[in-house]
Amino acid sequence: MSNPVIVAIDGPSGTGKSSTSKAVAAKLGLSYLDTGAQYRAMTWWMLSNGVDVNDSAAVATAAEKPVIVSGADPAAPTITVDGVDASGPIRTQEVTAAVSAVSAVPEVRTRLVGLQRDAAAGAPGGIVVEGRDIGTTVLPDATVKIFLTASAEARAARRGGELKATGGAQVDLVATREALVRRDAADSGRKTSPLAKADDAIEVDTSELTLDQVIECVVTLIEEKRAAS
Ligand SMILES: Nc1ncnc2c1ncn2[C@@H]1O[C@H](COP(=O)(O)OP(=O)(O)O)[C@@H](O)[C@H]1O
Ligand SMILES: Nc1ccn([C@H]2C[C@H](O)[C@@H](COP(=O)(O)OP(=O)(O)O)O2)c(=O)n1
Secondary structure (H helix, E strand, O other): OOOOEEEEEEOOOOOOHHHHHHHHHHHHOOEEEEHHHHHHHHHHHHHHOOOOOOOHHHHHHHOOOOOEEEEOOOOOOEEEEOOEEOOOHHHOHHHHHHHHHHHOOHHHHHHHHHHHHHHHHOOOOEEEEEEOOHHHHHOOOOOEEEEEEOOHHHHHHHHHHHHHHHHOOOOOHHHHHHHHHHHHHHHHHOOOOOOOOOOOOEEEEOOOOOHHHHHHHHHHHHHHHHHHO
């Protein structure tokens, strides 16, 4: 029997990681893990429990406490914190604004990278894992590594579309773009496993591609790799 396929999909915010990863996993019958949701869940727990997210020592001490469980079905991904459904609260602006500070704390990363490697090892049929450091740090031996990119303008327009769909209000695209660029800089500039393309990752610029084209491209890359191995 061939080895389970492990697919690492990394890249900055709004490049299409979640949409692509879920669709590719569903198409190929693989499990799915959104590691960004885990960093968001950790951040939500810190905010809910009165931990100052800018006090890295306090965040480090608390990092062992929350029980974070991710469901691996790409058609219905779930995340709970201490048994409570966290899928809504982890997407608030408050969590988005605090997540880079929490995810820069090495103890947070050690804890979550452990969960992520356990999830990959526990997916006998293979898995698609999306994040910022999957190809470089979490799963350096992944079968296929993809690094998605897109212009800041394309990414802001996509995020703006989402905010409009959920909030209905007028979206400030300049502010959305600035917030994205600020988060990219924080995620790329941190000391511990920053957002980075692995040397052996294939870069796909999604700025001018439809989501279906990106999915097709990633499925083809995985099938080529499988056929060659
Ligand atoms: N190639 C694409 N073209 C247009 N919109 C896209 C494309 N890829 C993703 N989107 C949309 O952009 C938004 C952000 O995508 P998402 O998958 O959440 O990105 P990420 O996980 O990288 O932050 C979603 O609303 C998604 O539907
Ligand atoms: N492997 C990962 C995944 C996410 N993070 C951090 C950095 C990101 O800004 C946040 C949130 O990630 P998420 O993928 O949910 O963010 P977006 O969907 O792109 O807005 O988590 C990380 O440090 N390492």
